[in-house]
Amino acid sequence: MSIIVNVDVMMAKRKMSSQELAEKIGITQANLSILKTGKAKAVRFSTLEAICKALDCQPGDILEYRED
Amino acid sequence: MNKKLKIYSTLFVAAIIVLVTVNAVFVNFQSHSYCSEDEKLEFAEVPAEYVTCDTLADGSIAKNYKGEVSFEVYVTPKRGHEERALFSTSGNQIFKVDMQRVKLVVPASKNKLGNFPVIFAIASAAVMLFVGVWIFCLIFKLISRVRKGEIFVAQVARYIEMTGFLLTALYILQLIVSYILTQYLVRNIQLACYDIVFKNDCNSMYLITGLALMIISQIILMGKDLKDEQDLTI
Numbered sequence: 001m002s003i004i005v006n007v008d009v010m011m012a013k014r015k016m017s018s019q020e021l022a023e024k025i026g027i028t029q030a031n032l033s034i035l036k037t038g039k040a041k042a043v044r045f046s047t048l049e050a051i052c053k054a055l056d057c058q059p060g061d062i063l064e065y066r067e068d
Numbered sequence: 069m070n071k072k073l074k075i076y077s078t079l080f081v082a083a084i085i086v087l088v089t090v091n092a093v094f095v096n097f098q099s100h101s102y103c104s105e106d107e108k109l110e111f112a113e114v115p116a117e118y119v120t121c122d123t124l125a126d127g128s129i130a131k132n133y134k135g136e137v138s139f140e141v142y143v144t145p146k147r148g149h150e151e152r153a154l155f156s157t158s159g160n161q162i163f164k165v166d167m168q169r170v171k172l173v174v175p176a177s178k179n180k181l182g183n184f185p186v187i188f189a190i191a192s193a194a195v196m197l198f199v200g201v202w203i204f205c206l207i208f209k210l211i212s213r214v215r216k217g218e219i220f221v222a223q224v225a226r227y228i229e230m231t232g233f234l235l236t237a238l239y240i241l242q243l244i245v246s247y248i249l250t251q252y253l254v255r256n257i258q259l260a261c262y263d264i265v266f267k268n269d270c271n272s273m274y275l276i277t278g279l280a281l282m283i284i285s286q287i288i289l290m291g292k293d294l295k296d297e298q299d300l301t302i
Contacts, residue, residue, distance in 0.1 A: 042301040044301060
């Protein structure tokens with residue numbers, strides 16, 4: 001898929017663990033793992049908003065378009 | 069639209085149109101033969117070649133049935149015999165008796181048709197039984213999956229598609245077997261006043277249900293895609 005999810009990069013920058021982020025945004029660690037590995041088919045605006053709030057960043061910092 | 073779904077739905081509509089047309093327009097497919105003068109259709113006592121009656125010591129009668137071969141066929145009055153018919157007169161009521169599906173029985177010792185019809189009928193019945201058991205197994209597997217709550221999964225769609233395919237194949241097989249047997253009997257049996265005709269008496273519900281199941285399988289596959297998408301939405 002040409003949309004890359006950079007949640008792990010932002011997590012590393014903020015020095016935040018998966019468990020902590022999952023708790024903050026209210027999703028399971030399994031779903032966070034799906035998001036990080038790029039297996040997710042879609043992201044809800046509410047989830048994106050929660051991630052941006054928890055990591056103190058913009059949606060553009062998390063999602064990136066790269067041509068195949 | 070899914071390519072298979074397009075094909076199956078087109079086949080479904082085509083099958084319905086063909087079935088309706090065939091039943092409405094072509095009642096049967098027949099081949100006529102001309103009657104000879106010595107032909108006779110009569111109600112008579114059963115000859116000893118079919119059954120013999122023995123009187124036992126206590127005075128009762130024991131019937132001894134001989135081995136016989138029978139063929140079930142559709143018949144229609146021969147050309148030139150349309151103005152003649154069988155009539156039943158009983159009391160004040162008279163009924164014209166229209167023969168359609170009849171059973172022709174010959175003593176096994178006088179069967180001149182050879183073993184082909186019997187062997188062919190047994191072989192095709194065995195194939196149909198095999199297909200029937202296969203369908204039963206597929207339905208059993210399908211129900212077991214559904215009971216586990218697995219509905220929108222590829223395996224269920226495959227079971228339904230296979231069941232539909234087998235039902236359709238069963239219909240076509242029945243049709244072919246019936247046609248071949250009838251044609252063989254038409255060539256080898258001469259009936260007085262009646263012609264043997266081929267008539268499609270296969271249950272069209274097999275075909276309709278089979279094609280409908282094939283369509284449903286594709287709908288389940290589409291549902292599976294939607295479910296996967298829903299499950300992977302974070």
